[in-house]
Amino acid sequence: MAVTAQDIDIGRTGSAGSGGEAANEDPALAALFKAYVVCATVWLLFGTAVGLLLAFKFGAPDFWAAKYLTFGRLRPIHTNDVFYGFASLGLVGTALYVTARSCGTRLYSTRLAWIGLWLFNIAALAGTIALDLGYNWGDLEYREWPWPIRLVFFIALLVTVWNLLATIARRSSHDIYLSNWYIIGGFLWTCVICLVAILPWYQKGLGQVAISGYFMHNAVGMWFTPLALGLFYYAIPKVLNRPIYSYALGVLAFWTNLIFYPMLGGHHFLFSPLPWWLQTTAIICSVGMLIPVLGGSANYLLTMRGRYHGRIESYPLAFLFIGVLGYLIGSTQGTVEALRSLQAMWHFTSFTVGHSHLTMYGFVTFAVWGGIYALLPLATGKNPGRLGVAMHFWLALVGVTIYVVALSIGGSIQGLDWIRGLPFIQSVMDMKPYYLWRGVGGILMFLSHIVFAWNVWRMTAGQPGNAPSPIMEPEGEVAA
Amino acid sequence: MNNMTRKMWAIFGGALALYVVIVLLIAVIPAIVESRIPPGPGVVPLTPLQEEGRQVFASNGCDYCHTQQVRPIPADKVFGRPSAPGDFAYQTPELLGSERTGPDLTNVGQAKPSDVWQYIHLYDPRAVVPESIMPNFKFLFRVVDQLPAGETAVPVPAAFAPKTGHVIPTQKAKALVAYLLSLKQATIPGYVPPAAATPAAAPAAAAGAAPAAAGGYAYDAGKGKSLFEANCSACHQSTGEGVPGAFPPLKGNAAVDNADPTLHLHTILHGASGVTIGGVKYTSVMPPFAGTLSDDDIANIANYERSSWGNHAKPVTADDVKALRASGK
Numbered sequence A: 001m002a003v004t005a006q007d008i009d010i011g012r013t014g015s016a017g018s019g020g021e022a023a024n025e026d027p028a029l030a031a032l033f034k035a036y037v038v039c040a041t042v043w044l045l046f047g048t049a050v051g052l053l054l055a056f057k058f059g060a061p062d063f064w065a066a067k068y069l070t071f072g073r074l075r076p077i078h079t080n081d082v083f084y085g086f087a088s089l090g091l092v093g094t095a096l097y098v099t100a101r102s103c104g105t106r107l108y109s110t111r112l113a114w115i116g117l118w119l120f121n122i123a124a125l126a127g128t129i130a131l132d133l134g135y136n137w138g139d140l141e142y143r144e145w146p147w148p149i150r151l152v153f154f155i156a157l158l159v160t161v162w163n164l165l166a167t168i169a170r171r172s173s174h175d176i177y178l179s180n181w182y183i184i185g186g187f188l189w190t191c192v193i194c195l196v197a198i199l200p201w202y203q204k205g206l207g208q209v210a211i212s213g214y215f216m217h218n219a220v221g222m223w224f225t226p227l228a229l230g231l232f233y234y235a236i237p238k239v240l241n242r243p244i245y246s247y248a249l250g251v252l253a254f255w256t257n258l259i260f261y262p263m264l265g266g267h268h269f270l271f272s273p274l275p276w277w278l279q280t281t282a283i284i285c286s287v288g289m290l291i292p293v294l295g296g297s298a299n300y301l302l303t304m305r306g307r308y309h310g311r312i313e314s315y316p317l318a319f320l321f322i323g324v325l326g327y328l329i330g331s332t333q334g335t336v337e338a339l340r341s342l343q344a345m346w347h348f349t350s351f352t353v354g355h356s357h358l359t360m361y362g363f364v365t366f367a368v369w370g371g372i373y374a375l376l377p378l379a380t381g382k383n384p385g386r387l388g389v390a391m392h393f394w395l396a397l398v399g400v401t402i403y404v405v406a407l408s409i410g411g412s413i414q415g416l417d418w419i420r421g422l423p424f425i426q427s428v429m430d431m432k433p434y435y436l437w438r439g440v441g442g443i444l445m446f447l448s449h450i451v452f453a454w455n456v457w458r459m460t461a462g463q464p465g466n467a468p469s470p471i472m473e474p475e476g477e478v479a480a
Numbered sequence B: 001m002n003n004m005t006r007k008m009w010a011i012f013g014g015a016l017a018l019y020v021v022i023v024l025l026i027a028v029i030p031a032i033v034e035s036r037i038p039p040g041p042g043v044v045p046l047t048p049l050q051e052e053g054r055q056v057f058a059s060n061g062c063d064y065c066h067t068q069q070v071r072p073i074p075a076d077k078v079f080g081r082p083s084a085p086g087d088f089a090y091q092t093p094e095l096l097g098s099e100r101t102g103p104d105l106t107n108v109g110q111a112k113p114s115d116v117w118q119y120i121h122l123y124d125p126r127a128v129v130p131e132s133i134m135p136n137f138k139f140l141f142r143v144v145d146q147l148p149a150g151e152t153a154v155p156v157p158a159a160f161a162p163k164t165g166h167v168i169p170t171q172k173a174k175a176l177v178a179y180l181l182s183l184k185q186a187t188i189p190g191y192v193p194p195a196a197a198t199p200a201a202a203p204a205a206a207a208g209a210a211p212a213a214a215g216g217y218a219y220d221a222g223k224g225k226s227l228f229e230a231n232c233s234a235c236h237q238s239t240g241e242g243v244p245g246a247f248p249p250l251k252g253n254a255a256v257d258n259a260d261p262t263l264h265l266h267t268i269l270h271g272a273s274g275v276t277i278g279g280v281k282y283t284s285v286m287p288p289f290a291g292t293l294s295d296d297d298i299a300n301i302a303n304y305e306r307s308s309w310g311n312h313a314k315p316v317t318a319d320d321v322k323a324l325r326a327s328g329k
């Protein structure tokens, strides 16, 4: 028999409406969840302030060009901090909460979770400092930190997954809720990814290129993606107060994701001297990814069926909805992008940067925000104001849309310039207006993050109450 | 182990084991195989100085804007022959890159073999390429009042130079430039570039198709200009005025604005260094283009130069280039 988040969580506490009781029930968990969210918010503000500065430098390359502020040192700081500071902490924080609640039990060890938080923060901080001092491991994207720092991150993962597994072992029902499949899967796979990326013996020259391709898309596909999907499986039914549309579809998406995703890394080096079979496998698996992507997205959207008006009434749901769309559109875009004929145009262009933000921002970041707005008030009993959440939502949505559209058009022009054999500098000049629009989108996005920080303040340190609970009223048809 | 934990390990153990198998097949084993690829013919390890420069390159994130891999597709022909697996044997960590905000650097030691150009460009990219959005790397240079013995000042154009003092490269800048100049593709014996191609070929579109009769010159003016911008203007500048003390002007240049095109064409085909032009001795290097540009392209560029910026010399033909190329000198 399929279990739903409701059976276990809402059913047990009987508190679909106000979140106050949940907080009283497990204050240690609430404190922990709060701390993870606050840290994630700080990293978001810092990481995207750097991102905005980078965007500005495309128009003003001499601005702050000193050693510690040069583009090439700040860029990996931006990417690593939003990855391992913001998105990871946000997803780990919600995962701890989701696992404990959906297992109807307390966390195995609050202490281990605090240790994990410290380790994640130490790694991100040390990584930032190292990169700024110029200790960059070969500009290998998303694994630039010197290896001892990546080891700290790895230990943080081990500590956390141990804690989560021990929590699941104590669950109150026989079934393991879907969210936990994705969450635990994400952690275990990422432990493997870390090891593969750190160990040096078998990656030399072109061999290292094979690992770089593997690493880049496995970090996003086997870490951020499953954690965000796991969060969807808990938060969407929770907010809607109805079970997930299909448990079986969720299981299918889980296994197909596991089979296809790891193999598509080669698409980062299409047309490179890597073996042709590796590149072709990557392209085939990029197409195969349509199964879990369409299956997963359909499952979420069908869960929302008939409650579309609720997307406007409930901002947590609106964030989650955009997250699902970001996943659907971004991944489908990825599939198209991986085809050889289109790679010939888009590879190496800013189009890729558009894809990165459509997925990491439109999907992962919106998922994190949706999860926080849906669940944090339940833990703390404090709500953000409706206006604040609305401002955050619209600024971020309009901003990222401008960002992605501008780079998609600009990147295509860049690619066509190269195909037509124009002098290289022509492509630099043609990108000017699109870099500018990217900056405009970036400003709106960054403003939204400031509003978000204010909302987090109200959900953690503010007054209790002050807005209705994120949970919607149940409908008559909700299955038991 | 009770029933509940058994179920947990079944799901998660299965998912982990399956993943490990996939990773071995798709990443680890290919990496082991690819790591053993021997260096290609002529591929040599870097010297310690060049290796130090490679570190400076990675530390300062040059790789986020510059790739070092040439794909076997037409758009990449300008950067050289397609990269071969043996090219990367000595490159750990790899610097293939994933974005081309700036051009590919696989062959930059061939395209810009002049250390002076590299120094000026690093000091301020806009001093030689006005539209550039590459950041300046002034922090790799020092400004001194007295030139230390054995140091040569970088001839930064006045508009971009500090008001007083000389610009000299630090050890890091010297290492970086040594590395950049080492970036040349090794020739693969027997590799024939597609149709002695027109690698830096300009688009037919921009040319306005038919040869334009620019001021009585029957040649493809659009193509000539475009090829000049792609291959020559970084040093000689779009204005044809060059960079004082570093790169000679082509405007009013005795070799260009001359009825006898031999020296003009010879310089383009075979490059030059240490020549005195207009009373100034140039120590920096002019690269040879015999290997990358076709006779037609060279004729187009030469005619563009011979008819621009007030120059008015007799046009050349592709046959002139061909004859000079055949003479081998």
Ligand code: HEM
Pocket (backbone or CB within 6 Å): A048, A049, A051, A052, A053, A054, A055, A056, A075, A078, A079, A082, A083, A087, A350, A352, A353, A356, A357, A360, A361, A364, A365, A441, A442, A443, A445, A446, B064, B098, B099, B101
């Ligand atoms: C205010 C918001 C943001 C701005 C203005 C911004 C800006 C930028 C800029 C200018 C770059 C460099 C692009 C290049 O080198 O061409 C970049 C890269 C990147 N950013 Fe952001 N960013 C923002 C938020 C985020 C967030 C929240 C994430 C992830 C959660 C993110 C993930 C990335 C990634 C993965 C890259 C590397 C892209 C690639 O190599 O394809 N960014 N960003």
Ligand code: HEM
Pocket (backbone or CB within 6 Å): A141, A216, A217, A220, A221, A224, A225, A264, A267, A268, A286, A287, A289, A290, A293, A327, A330, A331, A332, A333, A334, A335, A336, A337, A338, A343, A346, A347, A348, A349, A352, A355, A356, A359, A360, A363, A364, B098
């Ligand atoms: C079916 C799913 C997907 C496919 C087939 C796909 C395909 C691709 C391809 C082909 C590239 C390389 C582009 C290039 O270099 O020219 C790429 C880059 C990227 N993708 Fe995806 N994508 C998918 C989903 C996602 C998701 C869900 C995320 C985020 C969670 C994501 C994040 C990224 C990032 C960050 C990069 C930039 C890597 C870099 O160059 O630094 N992708 N993707």
